[in-house]
Every structure is written in C-alpha cells, then in structure tokens.
Amino acid sequence: MHLTREETRVPKGRHFDVVDVLQWCEQDRRCHRLLLTDLLIAPMQLCTKVPLLLNNILQHTADPLDKLHLSACLEALEKSLSQ
Secondary structure, X not given: OOOOHHHHOOOOOOOOOHXXXXXXXXXXXXXXXXXXXXXXXXXXXXXXXXXXXXXXXHHOOOOHHHHXXXXXXXXXXXXXXXX
C-alpha cells in the first residue's frame, strides 16, 4: 500500500514521520485500525513456532547429514531467540 501526502494529511513542506504514518494506520479502515503493537505480535509468534517445527522435522528425519544440518539450525535459532 502506498501512502500519499493527501491520505495522511501531512502538510506540504513537512516530511512524513513515523508518528504520522502510525496515526494514519490506526484511523484508516484499510489497515483495520491496527495499532503498532498488533503488527509486532505476529512476527514474534512466528519466531517462537519455528523451533517447534524444526524439532518436529528433526524427529522425522532419517538422513544423518540432514539431521546434523537441522540440529545446527535449531541450535543457532534457539541461541538467537534467547539473546
């Protein structure tokens, strides 16, 4: 979705800033009036589901080399999420 200056009601000569865009998103029905916190929740939920998926794939993998790669990915992901 591309925002025009008229849509956000930002006066001429003034730059868009984060506050302008967030206010616009919260009021526009095309954005379902979502708040920033609503938009940030989904990626975090996905991040916590990926290790579960990798664990499940790892349990059903027979090839030792594939298991090694999956284990390395899972370990790196869990390390990244814990930081």
